[in-house]
Amino acid sequence: MQNCAPTQTPEIDHDALRTRYLAERDKRIRPEGQKQYLVAEGDFEEFFEADPYTPTVPRPPISESIDVAILGGGWAGLTAGVRLKEAGVTDFRILEHAGDFGGAWYWNRYPGIQCDTESYCYLPLLEETGYIPKEKYARGDECFEHAQRIGKHFGLYDKAIFSTRITSLEWDGSIKRWRIGTNRNDDIRARFVVMCQGPFNKPKLPGVPGIEEFKGHTIHTARWDYQYTGGDLFGGLDKLAGKKVAVIGTGASGIQAIPHIAETAEHLYVFQRTASSIAERGDVPTDPEWVRTLRPGWQKERQRNFHTAAYEAFAPGQPDLICDNWTEISRNLQAHLDATNGWAALADPVTFMELREIVDYQVMERLRQRIDAAVDDPATAEALKPYYRFLCKRPCFNDAYLPTFNRPNVSLIDVSRSKGVERITTGGIIADGVEHEVDCIVFASGFEITTDLDRRLAIHPFTGRDALSLYDNWAKGYRTLHGTMTHGFPNQFFTGYIQGGITAAVPAMFEQQAVHIAYIIKETLTRGASVVEPTAEAQDEWVATIRASAIDNTNYARECTPGYYNNEGEQEIRSVLGDPYWPGFYAMEELLQSWRDAGDLAGLELDK
Numbered sequence: 001m002q003n004c005a006p007t008q009t010p011e012i013d014h015d016a017l018r019t020r021y022l023a024e025r026d027k028r029i030r031p032e033g034q035k036q037y038l039v040a041e042g043d044f045e046e047f048f049e050a051d052p053y054t055p056t057v058p059r060p061p062i063s064e065s066i067d068v069a070i071l072g073g074g075w076a077g078l079t080a081g082v083r084l085k086e087a088g089v090t091d092f093r094i095l096e097h098a099g100d101f102g103g104a105w106y107w108n109r110y111p112g113i114q115c116d117t118e119s120y121c122y123l124p125l126l127e128e129t130g131y132i133p134k135e136k137y138a139r140g141d142e143c144f145e146h147a148q149r150i151g152k153h154f155g156l157y158d159k160a161i162f163s164t165r166i167t168s169l170e171w172d173g174s175i176k177r178w179r180i181g182t183n184r185n186d187d188i189r190a191r192f193v194v195m196c197q198g199p200f201n202k203p204k205l206p207g208v209p210g211i212e213e214f215k216g217h218t219i220h221t222a223r224w225d226y227q228y229t230g231g232d233l234f235g236g237l238d239k240l241a242g243k244k245v246a247v248i249g250t251g252a253s254g255i256q257a258i259p260h261i262a263e264t265a266e267h268l269y270v271f272q273r274t275a276s277s278i279a280e281r282g283d284v285p286t287d288p289e290w291v292r293t294l295r296p297g298w299q300k301e302r303q304r305n306f307h308t309a310a311y312e313a314f315a316p317g318q319p320d321l322i323c324d325n326w327t328e329i330s331r332n333l334q335a336h337l338d339a340t341n342g343w344a345a346l347a348d349p350v351t352f353m354e355l356r357e358i359v360d361y362q363v364m365e366r367l368r369q370r371i372d373a374a375v376d377d378p379a380t381a382e383a384l385k386p387y388y389r390f391l392c393k394r395p396c397f398n399d400a401y402l403p404t405f406n407r408p409n410v411s412l413i414d415v416s417r418s419k420g421v422e423r424i425t426t427g428g429i430i431a432d433g434v435e436h437e438v439d440c441i442v443f444a445s446g447f448e449i450t451t452d453l454d455r456r457l458a459i460h461p462f463t464g465r466d467a468l469s470l471y472d473n474w475a476k477g478y479r480t481l482h483g484t485m486t487h488g489f490p491n492q493f494f495t496g497y498i499q500g501g502i503t504a505a506v507p508a509m510f511e512q513q514a515v516h517i518a519y520i521i522k523e524t525l526t527r528g529a530s531v532v533e534p535t536a537e538a539q540d541e542w543v544a545t546i547r548a549s550a551i552d553n554t555n556y557a558r559e560c561t562p563g564y565y566n567n568e569g570e571q572e573i574r575s576v577l578g579d580p581y582w583p584g585f586y587a588m589e590e591l592l593q594s595w596r597d598a599g600d601l602a603g604l605e606l607d608k
Helices: 014-028 075-086 140-153 252-264 288-292 298-311 328-340 343-347 349-374 378-383 453-457 506-526 536-549 554-559 564-569 585-598
Strands: 037-039 063-071 092-095 166-172 177-182 187-195 204-206 217-220 244-248 267-272 410-414 428-431 434-437 440-443 492-494 531-534 604-607
Touching: 014 349, 014 554, 063 075, 063 177, 063 506, 075 092, 075 140, 075 506, 092 187, 187 506, 244 252, 244 428, 244 434, 252 267, 252 440, 267 428, 298 328, 298 506, 298 585, 328 343, 328 349, 343 349, 349 378, 378 410, 492 506, 506 531, 506 585, 531 536, 554 564
Parallel strands: 063 092, 063 187, 187 492, 217 440, 244 267, 244 440, 267 410
Antiparallel strands: 037 204, 166 177, 177 187, 428 434, 531 604
16 A cells, blocks of 8 residues: 555664663652552542443343353454354353443543554454445544444344443352343353453553542543533544643553644643653555455455564565554564575574664664654653653554644643652642642543453452452463463453463454354353363463463563553563463464364363
């Protein structure tokens, strides 16, 4: 669709930059790590419990027995539903906290919301639904609409129970089913449970002293309040006229919302602890001529190309189909190896990683120099520069964010020296001893992605056989077979970053898991069994396989600036990727397919 040449990057002083990176990291480390964030409960429970988009309609409690309960209606839950139906399993329900399908794309409706990875790779089931995204990077409404499209296309709305949050999960051995408790007092008894809450499930808040004292208006980007701001996800926040607004957080949601807030607010204060990397978005409408060239299997081919760039390396002559900042390092490295006839370096992992690191440093320096060109004030430009390696923080893409700081009504408040905002008062925010009076605070503080599992899931109790707590069972690390089942929790299936294959197009991971889970459920039912569970021996063997395949990237993670990618710099590095199967996503695909082809359900124990 577009020319994909390597980018022009500047020369760098590698040693000097590495020293700067470490100094910037140390400046931001906080001893409390993940505990610096508040759970969205108590005074702030509306940021998790409330649904500002769909009124909760009263209904009587549901009492029913079903074969399968899918918990969550985002990409993972939708894909699981599709693959279950495809396998002939039709007695299932999808339980969803929100008022519709969509997951993060239902909850996240803040102004400017847009997919940060290419929509042709990201949006699932495009070929099966016959849909082509309107742009290279889909807007939030299009992502939400596609979730609805999947629900309608595959008849999943008839299976859905919306506006219902799971509060408890308990295995009842007397009936060989899971008892599912909800905030609607339901009693749902499911033979199988598929966990599909996703990583962007529960909003979190910065634990700033005085946060509960603020008398003005508060908004979390995961529960945007358009009644207060006016406008919609395309901007036009006219009700902010005459108001002073603060945004705390400059990750993906903050960066997308800030330009729109700045257009109408009397004054905008952006409180930044760590700058994000901001690459060009360069969004373009989908080219109909390109669409006409597509052949069956095009999306999987594109997803594999994306995966190669993000997690591996391009081979000689391999095209970059994605051509954006996600693939820039691999694209530039390929050009370097071509120019130096250096492809032999791939045979030596150490040499290859050293070369990739140099290219990484060059790309990040290019992004820093881009800030100098976009921001007029030198001090502001310097504060906006990210000093860390690519993927230490979630990369961001925006063409309007940096120029926003040239506006006279926008102030960047760098709170890196104090490791964050000092205090929130009844009428404003204190940073570096100065109070900034504001009418509204926008918390762009993200989700409980790598905090403790019981915080993330918010399901209490969650117990398997003999009242074993899942949180206790996984307290010292994940213990699974293939990343989808765990011993002691019969008929329970997991999706997400646990102990399986990982890829750049996250919904493709959900697809891999859904196919595998649907197969096991189908085979269990077909064979007349009531219970399926991995043996302790098979689980131990898989954990040993995961550990043997592990790539030691703890030094990389520890040298990163603190964030959810490295567990906020805590001593115990908890990766957002879980414990991956490092031979690769497609190696995992082959392993799972071979396991299914064997047909003996190796490592599983069936009980009639």
